[in-house]
Amino acid sequence: MRGKFLFILGLAIGYVFGTRAGRKRYEQIKSAAQNIWESEPVQWSVKQAQDAVGDVAEEALTAAKRVIHQVTGEKPAKKAPAKKPAAKIAPKPAARTAAAKPAAE
Known part of the structure; x- marks a missing residue:
């Protein structure tokens, strides 16, 4: 077929x-x-295929990670905690305009 x-x-x-x-x-x-x-039937089929592929892909990725960790003997890395926001940095002073610059003599 x-x-x-x-x-x-x-x-x-x-x-x-x-x-x-x-x-x-x-x-x-x-x-x-x-x-x-x-058309509606085609789009329905596309949605079904995307869902099936997504499920299989997640399972395959999980299985692959498990095998890699078994082979290497490493423990799976834990997710890092969320970082704290960086301290705000004061903006640089604005550049002087031509009118604000001292006149050359």
Whole structure:
């Protein structure tokens, strides 16, 4: 199934880039593709895929960190406490304007 989808996608991309129908046909294809992409079923599927990938990615990252710590024998680093805000520094005095500078004699 995936192979057929990739083949059809390849044909569509090849047609778009290889067509001699001109800009008008390209705009029609672009508009149709955008309408399909923005359709509710497609966007629902995209959201489902993003959620699934996000969950799997978090689990994989956690597992990878655990393996690294087991191999290296290091304990996981604890989160550093929040830093205190730095003391405010007084602003530098404003540069003198031409009118405020002493006149050269």
